[in-house]
Amino acid sequence: MGQCALAATDTPGGQVPTGGARREAGAAQAMASAHDSPLPAENVGRFFADITRTRSFELRAKWSGTAEPIPAEFAAASAKICVEPAFMASTRALTSLQAIEARFRRDPALHRRMSDRRTFERTVVMVVMRAYGLADEASALAQRDLLHDCLICERIGSLHAQLEWRQPYLTYALELIGSFDDADALPAKLSEVCDRAERCSSAKRHAFSLLVSRAYELLDRDPAAATEAPAAEPPLAHGDVGVGGMGGVGAFAVGSSADGDGDLSTLPDARAHVQRVFAEFLDEYKERAIASSFTEPVRFYFDTLGDTFGRDHVTVHGVNWFLAMLHATLGVQAPFLVDYEDRHVLGIADVWAAFSEEAWAVFAQPENFGRHFGGIRALRERRADMLVAVVPSGQLPRGNRTTAPKQLANMAVSVHSPRLLRLTLARYADRFAHFFALDPFARRCFEALWSEQKPEYAGFRAAATTLYIAYRAECGAVEATLVEHVYEDEYYTHLRLDRTAAFLAWAGLLRPSAAFAEERARRARAADAIAAVARGRAARQRARRLPARCAPRPADALFALHTPTAARAVLADATLADLPPTAERVGAAVRLARDGAVAPPREQREQRELELVQLSARCAERPAAATATGRASDGAASGAPSTARDTSIRASNAQLCPICCEQRSDIEQLPHWHASGDVSGHVMCAACRAQYTANTCPFCKDVLAKDELLTHISAFIDSVSARARVADPDPNELAALLERWQTFEMELDSQPSVLRRVTRLIVEDPAFSMRLAHGVQVRASWLRDTAGVLFRFHALCADGEMEAAPMSAALLAESVERLLEPFERDPPAPMHGHFYGALYTQALVPWLCAWRSGTSTRTAVQLVRRVGVAIVRAQHAYGPTRRELRGYVRARMHLEYVQLAHTPVWGRQELDVVWQAFYAHD
Numbered sequence: 001m002g003q004c005a006l007a008a009t010d011t012p013g014g015q016v017p018t019g020g021a022r023r024e025a026g027a028a029q030a031m032a033s034a035h036d037s038p039l040p041a042e043n044v045g046r047f048f049a050d051i052t053r054t055r056s057f058e059l060r061a062k063w064s065g066t067a068e069p070i071p072a073e074f075a076a077a078s079a080k081i082c083v084e085p086a087f088m089a090s091t092r093a094l095t096s097l098q099a100i101e102a103r104f105r106r107d108p109a110l111h112r113r114m115s116d117r118r119t120f121e122r123t124v125v126m127v128v129m130r131a132y133g134l135a136d137e138a139s140a141l142a143q144r145d146l147l148h149d150c151l152i153c154e155r156i157g158s159l160h161a162q163l164e165w166r167q168p169y170l171t172y173a174l175e176l177i178g179s180f181d182d183a184d185a186l187p188a189k190l191s192e193v194c195d196r197a198e199r200c201s202s203a204k205r206h207a208f209s210l211l212v213s214r215a216y217e218l219l220d221r222d223p224a225a226a227t228e229a230p231a232a233e234p235p236l237a238h239g240d241v242g243v244g245g246m247g248g249v250g251a252f253a254v255g256s257s258a259d260g261d262g263d264l265s266t267l268p269d270a271r272a273h274v275q276r277v278f279a280e281f282l283d284e285y286k287e288r289a290i291a292s293s294f295t296e297p298v299r300f301y302f303d304t305l306g307d308t309f310g311r312d313h314v315t316v317h318g319v320n321w322f323l324a325m326l327h328a329t330l331g332v333q334a335p336f337l338v339d340y341e342d343r344h345v346l347g348i349a350d351v352w353a354a355f356s357e358e359a360w361a362v363f364a365q366p367e368n369f370g371r372h373f374g375g376i377r378a379l380r381e382r383r384a385d386m387l388v389a390v391v392p393s394g395q396l397p398r399g400n401r402t403t404a405p406k407q408l409a410n411m412a413v414s415v416h417s418p419r420l421l422r423l424t425l426a427r428y429a430d431r432f433a434h435f436f437a438l439d440p441f442a443r444r445c446f447e448a449l450w451s452e453q454k455p456e457y458a459g460f461r462a463a464a465t466t467l468y469i470a471y472r473a474e475c476g477a478v479e480a481t482l483v484e485h486v487y488e489d490e491y492y493t494h495l496r497l498d499r500t501a502a503f504l505a506w507a508g509l510l511r512p513s514a515a516f517a518e519e520r521a522r523r524a525r526a527a528d529a530i531a532a533v534a535r536g537r538a539a540r541q542r543a544r545r546l547p548a549r550c551a552p553r554p555a556d557a558l559f560a561l562h563t564p565t566a567a568r569a570v571l572a573d574a575t576l577a578d579l580p581p582t583a584e585r586v587g588a589a590v591r592l593a594r595d596g597a598v599a600p601p602r603e604q605r606e607q608r609e610l611e612l613v614q615l616s617a618r619c620a621e622r623p624a625a626a627t628a629t630g631r632a633s634d635g636a637a638s639g640a641p642s643t644a645r646d647t648s649i650r651a652s653n654a655q656l657c658p659i660c661c662e663q664r665s666d667i668e669q670l671p672h673w674h675a676s677g678d679v680s681g682h683v684m685c686a687a688c689r690a691q692y693t694a695n696t697c698p699f700c701k702d703v704l705a706k707d708e709l710l711t712h713i714s715a716f717i718d719s720v721s722a723r724a725r726v727a728d729p730d731p732n733e734l735a736a737l738l739e740r741w742q743t744f745e746m747e748l749d750s751q752p753s754v755l756r757r758v759t760r761l762i763v764e765d766p767a768f769s770m771r772l773a774h775g776v777q778v779r780a781s782w783l784r785d786t787a788g789v790l791f792r793f794h795a796l797c798a799d800g801e802m803e804a805a806p807m808s809a810a811l812l813a814e815s816v817e818r819l820l821e822p823f824e825r826d827p828p829a830p831m832h833g834h835f836y837g838a839l840y841t842q843a844l845v846p847w848l849c850a851w852r853s854g855t856s857t858r859t860a861v862q863l864v865r866r867v868g869v870a871i872v873r874a875q876h877a878y879g880p881t882r883r884e885l886r887g888y889v890r891a892r893m894h895l896e897y898v899q900l901a902h903t904p905v906w907g908r909q910e911l912d913v914v915w916q917a918f919y920a921h922d
Contacts, residue, residue, distance in 0.1 A: 046071070046328055046413035051406055056340045059406060063327045064089040071413050073422040074329040080433040081330070082441055082501070082510050083282065088332045092283050093209045096216030100169050114168035114175075120160055123171055124153050127178035131186030145194045152190055159197035159207060166208055173215035180218045184865065185907045189214065200344055203316055209336045264459055264854065270466035271507065273459055278509050280456045281449055283335035288370025289435040290334065292363050294322045294428065297351045300359075300373035302393075304383050310347055310393055318347025320405040321396055322428065328409035329429055340406040350391045350398040352427055359386040360431065366440055397424035442501045442510065446486065452852060455904040459854030464507075471506050475520075657685040659698075670697055755853070756802045763793055763808045772811055776818050783819040784835065788842035790815050791863050795846055799856035816863070823870040827877045833888025836871040840889075840914060843867040844897040851904065864905050868914040875917055890918050 046068045048054045062068065070078045081088060104111035113119050128140040145152050160170055177189070189210070196207035264270050295314050302311035310318075320342045323334040352360065362368060362378045373379050379386070391398045400421055402408040411417040412425045435441065449460045468482035479485040486503065488494040505512040512520070657664045664685035672679055682699040684692065692698070762768055775783045783790065794816045796802040797809040804812075822829035823839065847860035875885055898915060906912040 047415075048410055051410040054406070056406075059327070059340055059409075060094075060333070063409075064331055064333060070331075071329060071415070071422060073419070073426040074412075074429050077426060077429040077433040078330055080430070081332075081436040082438045083436055084509060084511055085331055087279060087282055087509065088330070088436075090279065091286075091333045091335045092216065092279065093213050093336050094333065095279075096212045097169060099216055100172055100212065103172070104168065110172075111168055114171040120167070120171045120174075121153075121157070123174045123178060124156050127174050127186065128152050128190070130178055130183050131190055133183075145191050147191050148194045150194055150198075152194060155194045155197045156190070159193065159204060162204060163208060169212055170208060173211040176215040176218050177211065181214065182861070182907075184911075188907055188911065200316065205337045205339050206316075264462045265466055267466065267470055270463040273463040274467060274507055275509070277449060277457050277460045277463075278445070280454075281445060285435075285441075285444070286332075286335050289432055290319065290323070291370050292368065292435065293432040294351075295319050296371070296373045297355065297359065297363055298347065298349055300379060300383070301349055301351045301354050301387075302347070303373070304387055305390065307393070310349070313344070313347035316347065317342055317344045318349075321348055321402070321408050324405035324409035325412050325425055326429060326432060328413045329425070330433070332432075338405065340404065340409075342405055343403065345394045345401070345403065348394050348396050350396055350424070352431070353398050353424075354389050354391045355386050356388050358382070362386075364431075364434060369435065369440075397421055438501055438510075439497055442497055442504060443495055445509075446495065446500050446504065450483070455851055455857065458851055462854060467507055468503070471503055475502070475506065657683070657688060659684050659688040659692075670699075672697060672700075756796070759793060759796055759802050760804055763797070763802075763804045763812065769808060769811060772815055776811070776815050779818060783815055784822075784839065787816075787819050787839055788845050790819065791843055791860065792846035792849060795850060795857075795859040795863065796855070798859040801855045820866060820870070823867070823874065826873075828870065828874040833885040834892045836874055836885075837889040837892030840864075840867050840871055841892060841894050841897065844894070844901060847905065848897065848900065857904070861905050864901060868906075868912075872913045872917045886918055893918070895919075 046063060048059070048062075104114070125137050125140045128134065128143050129137070132140075132143055134140050134143065141151070141153050143152050144150060145155070148155075156174075160167055163170055177186070181189075192210055193207045196203040196210075264273055295318070298314045298318055299311045302308070302314070320339045323338045324340055326332045326334070327338065359379070362376060368376050395401050396408060397420075400408075400411075400418075402411070408425075412422060449457050450464070452458055452460055464482055468477075468485070471477065472479075472485075477485050482503065483492060486496055486500045488496055501510055501513065502516050504510040505516055506520075656662075657667055658681070662685070664687070666686040667683050668686070668689070669680060670682050670684060670689075672682070677700070679697070679700065682697055774780070790812060794812040797804050797812055822831070823836070843860075843864045843866075847857055847864050850857045850860045871889060875889070898912075898919070902909040902912050902915065906915075909915060
């Protein structure tokens, strides 16, 4: 247990402001006098009787769970948090360990191999060789980190020796990073590890978390790495890996839908992808909330006193006390591993007893969220006015000194600890929870994810669009799209917070409001009642031996048009219970439940039942009609006359639209691009075809041969062929082809299968292939000017996003190499600077298309780097005209595109060679 101390001598240098000493002494005395109650001898609620012997995984198991109630003093802070508790109790770092541990569980031999010191040594050497392009082991062992002037292998080896049970996890993480990570980014990661490896235990934990989290990102996004790991399983009961409360939402499946492993047009994959992206956003958001509510205020306090030693240890040591307290009281886990055993009582102070409320108001402002205190002008100008007391270092709250973070956390959840202590800590929890209130959290979350601000958020828009289809049917939304549903104005600037929160709660990300939960329960009860009526009616139909299903089955198509009659037909289907759940079937059923949620008058109920009976009878007649039609045809061929009744049945069957279930005279078969199987029953009437805007068949999900798609393909191929035949084509006209393709991809943002099919048709088109092969053979200049399109097509083939013919894929790869050759030769071919700048822009646009659509960006990133390095080499090669060349290059670059590539392509701005060469020195 922590010891309460009246330690005025612990006060840092400087004079205590007026009244500060009296307030400090009074608080310490009140804290000390509250220790009269005896402590319990056994675990009670979230409290551990013997905290000194309790291991970290036991703390996580209890404090992350929901079985034990939140202490009363922290109930208000807990109620503020709008995020689902399962997400707040999970982190990517711990999920990373879980994923690796699942691999060890299924492959014990791998665990034994990773536990071998010799395997670790070989792995480190391999990583260093790949990072620095070294040829032998001796060079790797002698390689030094440039920033910290140390031997990399030796420094990482010392980290490994002190990690105990974590050693196999570190080895496996290094093996994944060395095998699948980008070689250009490895030196920076190794340098960060070297920086922390020789410091305190908390810094070592940060280094370990850095590597393990990166390894999990590779498992989660890289298809090649993902094959090395199974889905996450419950953790083993040892070490610190055990994570309570992560078995559901927090344990995400390995493999990202954004890289093509899942179909974002299906409900399960879309929901899983939305949850994965949300968890990614939440980890970053937690870090910023921790910064604004604790670390930056404490650092600002020590900086105000001139205590640089205390300031620099807040993020390494002091934060552990705050995070342990949050975990115990609110069940919130930080996005990095917390050192519950930290014995370095540094960087800790009761900062909100030292500063006025004005200081908190500044940190709480939306524009200052997560910002470094040095970048907030109001703090720099009024720091002297905001400081109202000097508090002792090493005490939290003032007057309470603990020797480890877990001791402070345990005191916070003990009813026998001083109530003043719990109330003081509750203020810290409340300020952290402030950032997770519905406003601002829901607003920041939706806007960041919908705009896909980071590569990790790619695919959210497509997945959320899929979820909205089911949400619209279940909850009665009338807007056609999600963005129209949640924004008030046509310019999408005013977000409707209530609707946004309702959708995110429906998706399982936020806590549902009481009104939303009640409305959803009411609809569920109505759906159960309607389904029960349908089952009874189906049973009566079977008793009368009336088939309850018509062929071909329209269930998948019915939901597309949202017709009430179609929904009733789905529920009237006697074989409904035998079919797997689909978005279309479930959506149609709940839509009917919504229609029947309010009991209609008796006359309307009788009319609905009559419609169902008539519909069932009509469906029952269809197989008989088809049989009669076949017999009539046979009779006509043999000269036998057909009856008038057979003719009538045949005409009726031919005019029944399977979508709207109405008798129509304009039924036509949907045109398929490449039909598989019998599609003769895939028909619609003219009215349904006019309403159906999707590019895929609602029956078989194959791509339809829409006129606008065929026109685009034809026009694109004609444009390339026509300009390729010109002796000296206009580069601007050729570059405009990329803009046309970019617009086309944006139109197909939610239909990746259509995009792949269209691309494949273009790539395998004989006219396109002939012109491309001729351009490669004669080294035509138009290859350079259409580089953006060729980069995009090549990336789709190389990353496995599109299955093109081997010859077509090889031709694309050769064309890319041929157009880059003049730029990568030594020395580079002399040409106008506009061509260099335009080539980099044409490399960035395909990467942005892939990033935005959620497809793999591996090859696109490599091409951006190749082009970037090439134009920087050209700038250095033409020394006398470097300044002039720099201006021409920048004139053809898109600044926003260049800035977006800093982190996803180059790692960070400092490593972006194009930025450093052409922009950094302005």
